[in-house]
Amino acid sequence: MKKMSVKTVVAIGIGAALFFVLGRLVSIPTPVPNTYVSLQYAILAVFAGLFGPVAGLVIGLVGHALVDFTSYGPWWSWIIASGVFGLLTGLFLGKLDLESGEFGKKQIILFNVSQLIAHVICWGVVAPILDIAIYNEPVEKLFAQGLTAGIVNAITTGVVGTILLVAYAKTRTKKGSLNKD
Secondary structure, three states: OOOOOHHHHHHHHHHHHHHHHHHHHOOEEOOOOOOEEOOHHHHHHHHHHHHOHHHHHHHHHHHHHHHHHOOOOOOHHHHHHHHHHHHHHHHHHOOOOHHHOOOOHHHHHHHHHHHHHHHHHHHHHHHHHHHHHHHOOOHHHHHHHHHHHHHHHHHHHHHHHHHHHHHHHHHOOOOOOOOOO
16 A cells, blocks of 8 residues: 655645634525535545545534534534545546646646536535435425535536636746756
């Protein structure tokens, strides 16, 4: 098994802390009960893209667990779905070389298609199935919550995540841009 770098471990701590802070302080309620517009998924997608699927998984699990433990108690199905979102986006975005300084139209499209697929899987499949299996929740409620969460999270991740990744790419030195004198 490959050991995690110190950089990745630190990123997990920072990512989970940011997920927690945004989840507790910047959640905007939707008309669907217990469903919020959540900016923390943009941060999760960015960290998963930069540090990989394992970091994304742990950030999603720890960050969401902290949000739940400090509010109404753990809702394990959605905690797990957040971890799966981090894992999937880390796997999907591994194809992007975010350190190269390149984040143009092609990368923006790949990022947004990837995060959209991950949100559909997590909020349309993982969370509702686990809600049924763990909590015996009513199906109609689950899919209304999942659909709403998936849509609003995909929009916020798309907008905020894209802005953050474009800004990050501008801080990187592009390949071939330095010449030896």
